[in-house]
Every structure is written in C-alpha cells, then in structure tokens.
Amino acid sequence: MRRIYFDNAATTPLLPEVADHMSQLLKEEFGNPSSIHFFGRKARTIIEDSRKKIASHLGASIAEIFFTSCATESNNLCLKNSVRHLGIKRIISSPVEHHCVTHTLASIKDEVEVVMMQVDELGRISLSELEDLLKGSKDETLVSLMYANNEIGNLNPIEKISSLCKEHKALFHCDAVQAVGKFPIDVSKVRFSFLSGTAHKFHGPKGVSFVYINGDNNIPPMIHGGAQERNMRSGTENVYGIAGMSLALDKAVEEMQQRKTKILKIRNILKDGLLKIDPKIRFNGVQDDDNFLYTVLSVSFPKGPKSELLHFNMDIAGICISSGSACSSGVENDSDVLTAIGHDPNRKTIRFSFSHFNSEDEVDYVLTKIHSFYS
Numbered sequence: 001m002r003r004i005y006f007d008n009a010a011t012t013p014l015l016p017e018v019a020d021h022m023s024q025l026l027k028e029e030f031g032n033p034s035s036i037h038f039f040g041r042k043a044r045t046i047i048e049d050s051r052k053k054i055a056s057h058l059g060a061s062i063a064e065i066f067f068t069s070c071a072t073e074s075n076n077l078c079l080k081n082s083v084r085h086l087g088i089k090r091i092i093s094s095p096v097e098h099h100c101v102t103h104t105l106a107s108i109k110d111e112v113e114v115v116m117m118q119v120d121e122l123g124r125i126s127l128s129e130l131e132d133l134l135k136g137s138k139d140e141t142l143v144s145l146m147y148a149n150n151e152i153g154n155l156n157p158i159e160k161i162s163s164l165c166k167e168h169k170a171l172f173h174c175d176a177v178q179a180v181g182k183f184p185i186d187v188s189k190v191r192f193s194f195l196s197g198t199a200h201k202f203h204g205p206k207g208v209s210f211v212y213i214n215g216d217n218n219i220p221p222m223i224h225g226g227a228q229e230r231n232m233r234s235g236t237e238n239v240y241g242i243a244g245m246s247l248a249l250d251k252a253v254e255e256m257q258q259r260k261t262k263i264l265k266i267r268n269i270l271k272d273g274l275l276k277i278d279p280k281i282r283f284n285g286v287q288d289d290d291n292f293l294y295t296v297l298s299v300s301f302p303k304g305p306k307s308e309l310l311h312f313n314m315d316i317a318g319i320c321i322s323s324g325s326a327c328s329s330g331v332e333n334d335s336d337v338l339t340a341i342g343h344d345p346n347r348k349t350i351r352f353s354f355s356h357f358n359s360e361d362e363v364d365y366v367l368t369k370i371h372s373f374y375s
Contacts, residue, residue: 004319004362009150009178009296009353015203015248022205022244033237034228043239050246054210057253058195059186066211066232067242071177072100073222074196074211077233078173079104081219082142082194083112088171089139090115092130095340096123096154097146101175102336105144113139123154123285123341130161134168142171142193147179151337151351152285153296155179162191171217177201178293181252182260193217199241203355204248208241259356264294266358271297273367277374278302284341284349296353303346306374311350317369322351 005013025046031039033047047067055062068074079101082088090113093105105114115133117125125145134141143165145156158174165172171193176185181202187195194217198209213219213232225234252259274281284298301307311323334345343349352366 001318002365004366006352006354006358006362006366007320007322008355008358009201009351010322011200011206012203012355013357014205014244015251017251018204018244018248021247022240025240025243029239033239034226043237046239046243047237050242053246054249057185057249058212059188060212061215063230064187064212064215066213066229067237068209068211068233069207069238071175071196071198071209074194074198074209075100075173075175076104077211077222078194078196078213078219079142079144080108081222082171082173082217083108085219086142086171086217087140088112088142090137090141091144092117092133092141092170093144094119094125096149096151096337097144098150098175098177099336101144101146119340121342123149123152123337125156127157127160127164131164131168134164134170141168142173144173144175147174147176147183147185148293148296149285149337150178150296151335152298152341153293154285155183155291155293159190165193166191178295181249182256182293182295184256187212187214199245199248202248202252204245205241208238208245210245255356260294262356263354263358266354266360266363267294267297267352269360270352270363270366273363274299274370277367277371282347284338284343295355296351298349298351300343301348301350303344303348307348310348310370310373313373314350314366314369319366319369322353323349 029043029046031043033040033043051062051065055065091105092115093101094117096119117129119125143161145161147158148155162172173194174192176195177198178201180197192212193214195212196209200206221232221234223234228234228237280302282300284300286292301310314321334343338349
C-alpha cells in the first residue's frame with residue numbers, strides 16, 4: 001500500500017545524510033565525553049563542535065547553548081527554575097501554547113501567578129493586552145509565548161513581544177520548536193531570555209534538543225548528579241544525537257528558502273483543491289500576508305457523515321495526518337487550541353503538515369482520496 005506522510009509537525013523523517021553520519025559515529029566514537037583519555041576527548045570534540053555550529057546559526061554564544069533530551073525538558077527547566085531561582089512572581093502566557101508549557105504552568109500555579117492572555121478567532125494574541133499586563137504589575141514577570149503554533153500554524157510577532165519585554169524588564173521565554181530551521185532566528189538582534197528547539201522537527205533524530213539561555217539569566221540545573229553541560233544538566237551526553245542535530249540544522253539553514261518555496265507550493269495546491277471539493281471547508285488560523293507557519297495547514301471540514309470518518313478513511317488509504325497536535329491526536333474532542341479560538345466542535349479539524357520530502361503527486365493522491373470519500 002502507498003503511504004503518504006503529512007504529519008511533519010509531529011515529527012520529521014531523518015535526513016539520509018544525518019542517519020549516515022550518526023551511524024558512522026555509533027560505530028567508531030564510543031567514548032564518554034567526560035573521560036580525559038583519547039576516546040573521551042574525541043567525543044567531547046564532537047559535542048563542542050556541534051554546540052559551536054548551533055550557536056552560530058542562532059547568533060548565540062557557545063556558552064548559552066545547552067543540550068537536553070527534548071523541548072519538554074528544556075521548557076520545564078526554564079519555566080520552573082525562573083520561578084524558583086530568578087524571583088519570577090508572575091508568568092504571562094496564552095491558552096494556545098503547547099502542553100509542555102501549559103501543563104508545566106499548571107504544575108507550578110501554587111508558586112507563581114499565571115495569567116493567560118486571550119486569543120481571537122484566528123488564534124492571535126493582542127499586543128496591547130500584553131503591554132497592559134506588563135504595565136499593570138511591578139512583580140517580576142516572565143512572558144512565555146511560542147514562535148509558531150504547532151496546530152494551526154500561527155506566528156507570534158516575536159520581535160514586538162521581545163521589545164515589550166525589554167521595555168518593561170520582563171523575561172521572555174519562547175518555545176521555538178516549530179520555527180527553528182524554518183525561519184531565521186538571531187538572538188543577538190531579537191532579545192530572548194530562553195529559547196528551545198528540538199532536532200526531530202527539522203529532520204534530525206528524536207531524543208535530543210537544545211535550549212538557549214541568555215547569559216544574563218543564571219539558573220541552576222533541574223537534573224542533578226554530574227557536572228555535564230557546564231553543570232547545567234547532569235547525565236552522559238547523547239553524542240550521536242547531538243551530532244545529528246547539528247548536521248540537520250546545518251542543512252535546514254542552508255536549504256531554508258528552497259524548502260519553503262517547495263512546501264508553500266504544495267500547501268497552496270492542497271488548499272485550493274480542498275475548496276474545489278467543498279467550498280464550505282475553512283482553514284484555522286492566519287492564512288494571509290505570509291504570516292503563518294508554512295509547513296502547517298489546519299483544515300476545518302463541515303459537520304456531516306462524510307467528515308466524521310474522514311480521518312479514519314484517510315488512514316485506511318495510507319494517508320498519515322493528525323487531528324491536532326501529536327500529544328492530543330487520540331482525543332476525539334477539540335483540542336485546547338481549537339477551543340481557545342472558538343472552533344465549532346461540530347466541525348472536524350484535520351492538520352496537514354509538510355516537509356520538503358513531500359511532492360505535488362502526493363497532494364494529488366490525497367485530493368483524489370478525499371474527493372472519493374465525499375462522493
């Protein structure tokens with residue numbers, strides 16, 4: 001059976017050259033990077049070379065990049081330790097953040113005031129509301145807002161948010177998981193206090209991520225037991241994963257524009273084709289002015305028997321898509337994000353998410369299958 005993969009926001013296929021690079025290292029570089037002998041030094045060199053490359057892509061100092069197991073760990077580290085060690089008394093966030101942020105905030109609600117901003121029907125925050133909130137309290141504040149939404153593909157106005165945080169002396173934590181490798185990020189030009197990214201969203205391996213921690217913010221580790229990552233994260237480093245992440249980001253940055261051009265074309269063909277099948281189809285989130293995450297298309301199908309089984313029928317046809325984020329894809333009800341934007345729960349939402357490995361032929365196949373389900 002033919003398999004079509006349109007769930008790249010959940011995870012992306014590993015680049016062949018990344019797999020080859022990691023395979024070679026797995027065979028040859030077995031040393032513990034904390035050892036001072038020859039094999040340990042070679043492993044340490046791999047890690048530090050990777051750190052240097054990732055830092056350069058972000059405009060960061062190598063001392064500001066730390067390796068973790070996943071973005072969930074990175075976000076937990078930044079949010080919890082900002083409260084417990086930087087004197088943060090209030091966190092401003094939004095209901096459309098990833099669960100690794102919203103659930104983390106829920107876990108520390110007894111330690112810090114959590115303020116959730118409103119979003120409009122397109123999922124956009126209000127900068128004026130953020131400014132009012134920042135003006136409205138003298139408590140030490142951290143703003144936690146994602147760069148790009150994983151479900152509906154909205155982009156937050158990161159530069160303006162950063163400027164407001166700087167003006168009002170607030171820290172700015174940004175979950176940039178869906179943006180790293182897809183949009184230019186330069187922390188030397190746009191001020192972030194913390195920023196997280198993860199390899200498997202830009203064709204690197206799972207189980208390895210990074211967190212940027214601005215040198216002005218001195219937080220302790222969340223995991224104890226050793227002095228790895230300059231005392232920031234105990235545990236033997238994932239040498240092969242870190243090397244694979246570095247190479248994957250190299251390729252993502254190098255090919256960023258050509259990937260975007262190809263993906264946007266595929267996205268537009270699917271979007272236009274869906275409207276020809278059913279003009280009542282809608283698209284969640286912002287869709288104009290190129291102000292969206294081009295790898296995501298959140299499609300709202302009208303209520304009816306044809307749409308109720310659409311996800312199931314597409315899976316049977318070999319088409320891999322999602323009903324929302326990967327972390328909530330097993331849930332039949334609307335996700336927190338769709339609820340926050342006032343999505344009609346009687347409609348059926350399917351998220352298509354793309355990579356440069358997808359093709360126009362795959363889109364044609366998907367449209368043909370959806371048309372047959374509607375017939």
